[in-house]
Amino acid sequence: MQSFLENIVTLLPGGGLYYLLIGTIALLESIVLVGLLVPGSTLILLVGFLAAHGKGDVTTIAISAFTGALIGDMCSYVLGCRFGTRLLHSNLFRKRLGLIRKAELFFARHGGKSLFLGRFAGPLRGSIPFVAGCSGMRPGAFFNNTLLSCILWGIVYPGLGYLGAASWQKVQQLTGQFSLLLATLVVLFILNSLFWKKLFPRIVKRSQSLWLRLTVAWLSFLHRPGITALSKRFPRLWTFAADRFSLKKGSGLYLTCGFAFSTLFSGLFFWLLNSFELVSRVDQKIYTLLGQLHHPLADRLMLLASSLANLPALLIICGLLLLWLVLNNRDFSAAILLVGMGGGELLVLLGKLLFYRLRPEPFFAQLQSTSASFPSGHAFSSLLFVGLLAYYLFGALRYWQSRLLMIILLSFFALVVGLSRCYLGVHWFSDIVAGYLLAATWLTFLLTTLEVRRRFIGEFPWRSGWQPLQLSARQRYAIMALASGVALYAMSYYLLLQLGLL
Structure with a gap:
């Protein structure tokens, strides 16, 4: 494992060029449609992992990732403001129109918060700022929302890679019983999620269908001559039951x-x-x-x-x-x-x-x-x-x-x-x-x-x-x-x- 990491490190530039490369990766991933071709988040995680093994300073890496992400978001926003309508009718955007529509729905549902949430939503990462620009969102509101998301993203992704590498040996020791417990918790979470997502709605739907049939049968039962006579003979009891x-x-x-x-x-x-x-x-x-x-x-x-x-x-x-x-x-x-x-x-x-x-x-x-x-x-x-x-x-x-x-x-x-x-x-x-x-x-x-x-x-x-x-x-x-x-x-x-x- 150590020799493999050393081989990777020798292929990477050093000094300022290394941090510039990190910022460029974060920038490209944040630009609408371009980000689909750049696995920026994965690469930033890897950079954090390498930082724990001596390649670069993790703080400088976080600053570089944040800066690149912020510039990329602002580029997507400007593209939406200035060329949004023209780009949406271009052949390149028509092929990805489904993704843009998802971003529009996400933005309409969450408003300014979508810039924060979309930063951690994979394919929508570059599309949300573009949609915000197309919708005419004020520059000040856009900057405030995207600034916080970029800061958090710049800290979290390199940090996760760094912590993952720092605890690599500990992770290897946590096999066996602890892995079984984690597997139990994962299975429990999946089953619980499936119940509320899939089974519970079906139960509700079946219950509604059953209730409708029972209502029809009950109304038919009430109109029988014998039941009508019984309700007239015992009006108080009948009213109590009906209520x-x-x-x-x-x-x-x-x-x-x-x-x-x-x-x-x-x-x-x-x-x-x-x-x-x-x-x-x-x-x-x-x-x-x-x-x-x-x-x-x-x-x-x-x-x-x-x-x-x-x-x-x-x-x-x-x-x-x-x-x-x-x-x-x-x-x-x-x-x-x-x-x-x-x-x-x-x-x-x-x-x-x-x-x-x-x-x-x-x-x-x-x-x-x-x-x-x-x-x-x-x-x-x-x-x-x-x-x-x-x-x-x-x-x-x-x-x-x-x-x-x-x-x-x-x-x-x-x-x-x-x-x-x-x-x-x-x-x-x-x-x-x-x-x-x-x-x-x-x-x-x-x-x-x-x-x-x-x-x-x-x-x-x-x-x-x-x-x-x-x-x-x-x-x-x-x-x-x-x-x-x-x-x-x-x-x-x-x-x-x-x-x-x-």
Whole structure:
């Protein structure tokens, strides 16, 4: 490997010519269409890799890459401003019209942010500045947005190559058990993503189709002579039953669906309890399997994931979310967060007392616990919190791609927390599943309450439109920025304590 690198280094120029070459590569990759022929990002990564082996100074490399990228973006912008219409009708651009259209849609969707995002979006890297110029974006706004993206790109790409080379020997040592754990996490992430991207939309579509057929069958059933006579004979009972499927009342279909899902999840929870023999065999096999995956770095990673769902960490995160809700005068949502998380902890405590089950022998002595194992409080709290967080943020995100990404990441976090508890040996696998099912039951109840409140605000004894805090957007942002800084410091300090680094 070392001799191969030495052969590459001898072929490259030295001194200022080397840095000029780096800047030229970054410049060419940033020019519309030309960048498709120049693998600039890959080459800049390689340059960072070589810097760790003595070829050039990594700081000067970053400055050269940033300068070239900025000049390239500005060239593409000027081309769009001055010659955009003429170039779009040329034969060269017609062959790549699909790429230009994608860049136009991306720019229309994200505005000035697209210059930052597009810098890290591969083929769109040179097209976005060109489209910005064609659309008549002001030079000052363009420069401000592209400057930040070029600075970050100039630091990140050489830096990744440099860090990758510096840790080359360490990477070779992290094979075996750690590789298996990484593979498990990758597979878990892929399966989770496929569920939300592919399977869940199909389930929703099938459910809508099934609901339509049931509605038609129900209406046909209601018009039968015998049913009509029954409704006239028992009008109050009939009205009560019909109201449970009404979309005009908060106590109608939404409440019925919430009750149905709560019943489903609670039914699965009690089925798990009644399948103790089968579950015990599965638990033991998974416990034995995970015991073979241990590696010092993997242990730290899983301990970190588990610590994020500890009570102090949850209090920090929930406090920040609560402040955001209060500042935005979402008083009912704030109340649900308090009741939901607090009531959830009591629900888990009650479950541990009722279904007392001994924990497995933990793989680390410092994690020994005297509390019951079933259900897992960490699994419960992580799923409950990310479910409420996703609901609160869903309306704040405008685009469905952002919403989908949020759901994928939050659900993956909850899954990793559950995996970490099994990996550390402090819970059986069935404890984790039970925690998720219990959380899903409680979460369904809370989300149903929130949704009914949102759609039928007049049906609840809660003051409508109450806004105790009259703050400007700038004041809210300032308070949230300060609180986020404090929360980040507190969370970092706590996690470092948990990892034994303080």
